[in-house]
Each structure stands twice: as C-alpha cells, then as structure tokens.
Amino acid sequence: xxxxxxxxxxxxxxxxxxxxxxxxxxxxxxxxxxxxxxxxxxxxxxxxxxxxxxxxxxxxxxxxxxxxxxxxxxxxxxxxxxxxxxxxxxxxxxxxxxxxxxxxxxxxxxxxxxxxxxxxxxxxxxxxxxxxxxxxxxxxxxxxxxxx
Numbered sequence: 001x002x003x004x005x006x007x008x009x010x011x012x013x014x015x016x017x018x019x020x021x022x023x024x025x026x027x028x029x030x031x032x033x034x035x036x037x038x039x040x041x042x043x044x045x046x047x048x049x050x051x052x053x054x055x056x057x058x059x060x061x062x063x064x065x066x067x068x069x070x071x072x073x074x075x076x077x078x079x080x081x082x083x084x085x086x087x088x089x090x091x092x093x094x095x096x097x098x099x100x101x102x103x104x105x106x107x108x109x110x111x112x113x114x115x116x117x118x119x120x121x122x123x124x125x126x127x128x129x130x131x132x133x134x135x136x137x138x139x140x141x142x143x144x145x146x147x148x
Contacts, residue, residue, distance in 0.1 A: 006065070008039045008058065010046050019045050020057045022064040024097050036095060037065055053133065066098040 021040045030036065039061045045054055070087040074080065087094035102122040114120040126132070 006037050006039065007033065007035045008041060010041060010043045016042060018042070020061045022061040022097060024092075024095065027092070030092065036092060056133070064097050066096055068094050068096065070094075 019042050023038045023040070025033065025035055025038060029038075039058070041054075041057065041061070045057060049057070067089065068087045069084040072084050073082045075082050102118045104116070104119050108115070109119065114123050
C-alpha cells in the first residue's frame with residue numbers, strides 16, 4: 001500500500017539544464033519509498049526564486065501527473081456517455097506523465113502565427129492570465145537579494 005503518492009525533493013544543481021522534473025516511480029522505487037511520483041526541484045530555485053515563481057514551477061511539475069479515466073458509463077437507450085469513472089488511484093497503471101500542451105519554437109510562431117491548435121490554446125491562456133511574470137521580475141528579484 002502506498003503511504004503517499006508524491007514527494008517533492010530539492011535536487012543539486014550540478015550540471016543540470018532543468019529547474020524541475022517530475023518522475024513516475026518504477027515498481028522498485030515504489031517498493032522502497034511508497035511513493036507513486038517524485039518531483040525534483042533544483043536547490044537554486046528553493047534558495048533564490050520568489051515564492052510566486054517557485055509555486056509556478058511546482059504547479060507546472062504537478063500538471064505532468066495525470067490519472068486515466070476508467071470506464072465510461074453509457075446510457076443504453078441513447079448510447080451516449082453519461083459519465084466517466086476514474087481508474088483506481090492505488091493502481092500505478094492508472095497514472096501517467098502528461099506531456100506539455102505546447103512545444104514550439106518562437107521563430108515558427110513569428111513566421112506562421114498560431115498555426116496549430118495547441119499553440120493557439122496556449123496563446124489564449126497567456127492572454128487570459130491575471131498576471132504575467134517577465135524576465136524583468138526575475139532581474140528585479142536578483143537585485144533585491146543583492147541589496148539585502
């Protein structure tokens with residue numbers, strides 16, 4: 001029986017090119033840790049990033065965790081789906097790592113616009129966001145830390 005399903009662990013920065021990683025545990029790792037997933041966040045993020053930026057990174061990593069729906073309950077008279085029931089949460093096969101909604105180069109967007117549904121959906125989410133963090137926010141945070 002799994003004690004918990006998630007562990008968030010600070011990771012050493014030595015030579016990594018990522019800020020966070022989400023990993024589904026192998027059966028051996030589940031046996032040793034009782035966890036279904038591990039999220040690794042580089043120690044630099046914990047030490048230097050603002051809470052807003054760290055929350056956004058953790059939210060991003062959590063979005064990779066996806067639970068499969070189990071069976072669909074169908075109305076026998078109409079043949080339409082009434083509801084979808086979730087697969088068992090304790091079953092490791094009920095979980096998977098979800099890919100990013102968008103993977104695109106800014107050059108392609110400059111040349112071709114919002115040419116694909118995922119890119120268009122992403123742009124709509126950006127337009128509708130309440131707050132847009134910018135590179136200047138990070139620069140300001142860095143300067144504030146140096147001043148302290």
